Amino acid sequence: MKSGYVAVIGRANAGKSTLVNVMVGEKVAIVSPKPQTTRDRILGVLTREDRQIVFADTPGVYQSRNALTGIMMHTTETTADGVDVILYVHDGHAGVAERDFALMRKYQALGIPMLIAYTKIDIMPRERIPEDIRAMYEAGITADVYPVSARKGIHIRKLEDAVCALLPEGERLFGDDVVSDKSEKFMIAEIMREKILLKYDQEIPHGVAVVVNTFKKQENGVYEVNLDIVCEKQNHKAILIGKHGQALKEAASFARQDMEKFLGAKVFLTTYVKVREDWRDREGLLRELGYTQRDD
Numbered sequence: 001m002k003s004g005y006v007a008v009i010g011r012a013n014a015g016k017s018t019l020v021n022v023m024v025g026e027k028v029a030i031v032s033p034k035p036q037t038t039r040d041r042i043l044g045v046l047t048r049e050d051r052q053i054v055f056a057d058t059p060g061v062y063q064s065r066n067a068l069t070g071i072m073m074h075t076t077e078t079t080a081d082g083v084d085v086i087l088y089v090h091d092g093h094a095g096v097a098e099r100d101f102a103l104m105r106k107y108q109a110l111g112i113p114m115l116i117a118y119t120k121i122d123i124m125p126r127e128r129i130p131e132d133i134r135a136m137y138e139a140g141i142t143a144d145v146y147p148v149s150a151r152k153g154i155h156i157r158k159l160e161d162a163v164c165a166l167l168p169e170g171e172r173l174f175g176d177d178v179v180s181d182k183s184e185k186f187m188i189a190e191i192m193r194e195k196i197l198l199k200y201d202q203e204i205p206h207g208v209a210v211v212v213n214t215f216k217k218q219e220n221g222v223y224e225v226n227l228d229i230v231c232e233k234q235n236h237k238a239i240l241i242g243k244h245g246q247a248l249k250e251a252a253s254f255a256r257q258d259m260e261k262f263l264g265a266k267v268f269l270t271t272y273v274k275v276r277e278d279w280r281d282r283e284g285l286l287r288e289l290g291y292t293q294r295d296d
């Protein structure tokens with residue numbers, strides 16, 4: 001059978017996590033309309049009788065403005081190195097520009113077989129697709145380009161087969177029923193973060209970290225979840241909580257519903273908002289909140 005690792009790389013907000021989720025067939029990574037949603041490398045495993053494809057979703061490429069983004073970009077760089085295939089995800093709907101070509105060329109230069117997923121074709125004029133692909137070739141991009149829509153599930157199997165064809169023959173790397181390398185506790189924190197990304201504007205969600213203090217299944221089958229929502233400014237705390245606690249109540253309610261779907265059980269969720277001044281630029285706090293530089 002075919003098996004191997006595929007680094008899923010691209011600019012922030014391109015649609016990488018959505019694509020990984022649809023290919024794996026389960027939600028392994030959170031998704032939002034804001035750039036820099038994914039902060040960690042997340043493995044999503046697709047297993048069929050003849051193949052096992054291990055997708056490594058990565059933080060989107062974004063100009064580094066703080067220490068957290070620096071760690072995230074390091075994660076992306078180290079993931080791209082040492083995989084069997086690079087799946088470069090491009091947001092077709094956003095058009096193509098020189099900075100896209102430059103980034104594509106950078107990953108192409110690693111010498112690892114590369115494919116380009118040109119995504120979001122459901123929300124753009126189709127006649128632009130061949131023009132953009134031509135522009136890529138003219139800019140020196142040699143990788144094959146696959147127009148897809150992760151949201152609408154268009155041409156996904158075709159892309160999967162193309163990725164699979166580039167993988168080496170090998171044994172399974174994970175058990176048949178494994179879909180992700182992340183724990184339930186990690187996903188619980190991410191679900192809360194996703195709802196915060198969806199509910200709040202501008203810098204607020206980018207300055208939030210979620211720490212799960214309690215995650216346990218009680219005898220009656222209900223999960224008890226207690227978490228801290230850590231923000232970086234006192235005035236952010238007030239916005240997060242909202243008037244009479246209404247804003248936080250709504251975000252937590254959406255999070256609880258998704259946690260229940262994910263765990264297949266009732267969840268009793270309590271949240272607490274804490275301030276850690278400028279944690280995104282403070283090494284000790286970054287480590288404490290679970291963001292450390294990975295070198296594998």
Ligand SMILES: Nc1nc2c(ncn2[C@@H]2O[C@H](COP(=O)(O)OP(=O)(O)OP(=O)(O)O)[C@@H](O)[C@H]2O)c(=O)[nH]1
Nearest residue numbers: 012013014015016017018032036037038060150151
């Ligand atoms: N219309 C449409 N929207 C899409 C598609 N794929 C992703 N999106 C949307 O694009 C936005 C970004 O999607 P993500 O999957 O979070 O993007 P990402 O590349 O993982 O972003 P980062 O983690 O921030 O780097 C979300 O609002 C998605 O719903 C698609 O095929 N069609």
Ligand SMILES: [Mg+2]
Nearest residue numbers: 016017037038
């Ligand atoms: Mg993502």
